[in-house]
Amino acid sequence: MAQVFDRNSNALARASLVLTGLIVIALGVTLDQLQRSPWVTRQGQRADQPIPFSHKHHVEGLGLQCQYCHTTVEVSSYAGIPPTKTCINCHSQIWTNADLLEPVRQSWATGQSIQWIRVHDLPDFVYFNHSIHVNKGIGCASCHGRVDEMPLMYMENSLQMEWCLNCHRNPASNLRPTAEIYNMAWDGPSSQKPVWCGPTGKGGATAGSVNCTTKDPGAGPEVAMLQAAGTPPAANGATSDVPPMGVMMPASYQKFTSQMDLGRYLTSQYHIRPPNELTSCETCHR
């Protein structure tokens, strides 16, 4: 009886074995990349909003502070979406007939909400708290990117779990002085632009425990003025006759020329929990 398979079949059989393995691996890699792709995460996508609201125009152009609209970012888990009233505060006076603002006027007249599409949408099984991040030295731009340069709002980062963990494993790489939280252009200290930080000696909230400045507090006569400006007069009102602590001890100020040095200093000053606690499941999945 003749051979059913000729000699070439051996090579074919071996090739098909290898090919099967390759296909399985390729499928895995494809699915993995798909889950991380902007198609799934919506990273960088501009949602079709009812009003083409420009953060660039309102923040960079007009200089509105983040909290003018996102009022509860420092006190609540939810930063807050402004009510129609916030828009009408100005737009009852300016651009009162603009076509783009028709949905705002419609909402104000009828009492129906403007229906926005959520751009930063965490899954419902994740607990995220804005106030703890803002009060412990994570700036808006660290997660949301340069919102002041976004004509239409989009998601700068994927908001996937690996991205959260990147920072929770090593928070020092993103910590900044709490005075710089709303500074969109902050990019950490360098040897050209060092930062000096020192304890204020005040108890109470974390945000007030450290004062940082970008001018050398040990040089020249402006030290006293800088230090006095560093401590808000309201908190100081009761003891205004006593000179602020900073003036007495400019030596306690440390100079930082790298983000990691500053981050490590702020980690201890702001009482940031160690990575093993920050990456614990129940930190975000309660």
Add this chain to the structure above:
Amino acid sequence: MKMTRETDMKPQVVTEIAPAKLTLAEVRARLEGKSGKRFWKNLDELAEAPGFHEMLAEEFPRLAGGAANEWVDAVSRRGFLKVMGASFALAGLAGCTKQPDEPIFPYVKAPEDLILGKPMYFASAFPFPTGAIPVLVKSDAFRPIKVDGNPDHPMSKGKSDVLTQASLLDLYDPDRSKEVLFHGATGSWADFQEAFSKAAQNTGTGDGIYFLSETITSPTLAAQWKQVQVAYPSAKLVQWEPVNQDASRAAS
């Protein structure tokens, strides 16, 4: 005739047959000349009673009611397991898709004291047959989510009981009427006021007016009831409590 033909068309489900009756002589006659491995479980089988083999075809003859037949019933046990198994497998797949767009509905005018994401607490009272219980209601965006004793009240000092805790569910009771009902049709409070005041005036002294309520311990309601009594001396207030202490009072 037509009827019988239709029933013939349907698949017959046999769950029970009349027990066979055989005398010992008949059994012997049946087994006459048979040898080797030939088993029979009961007399029905031996007697080859009508319908016996149909009954054996059922998976669970005793459990299978007429409608539960696997081949006739739309959802059989096996079919159910098949469909559910597939559903669970597909539900796992559904988790791999992307999230749908989520709308945000901001306020038009935000309430002044509201901080979304932080609960608000309201001091209130839970009316109870033995008197009002001081409570502190935790609410999220003005929706009550927890009822607890008021810690600032000297009577309870923050303590409460099961009925107080469970009173939260009363607030979301779907059986609670949300509007005024008249003969089962919805009406408005204005309709009710008009109809009731007319009817009450027609009675003169309030003869035939009955108010139904639970036990009232509210001083405000008591004062209002006194006003009603002055205006309509014959009106009656009927109180009934589904769980009360009448039995223990009667016993003591």
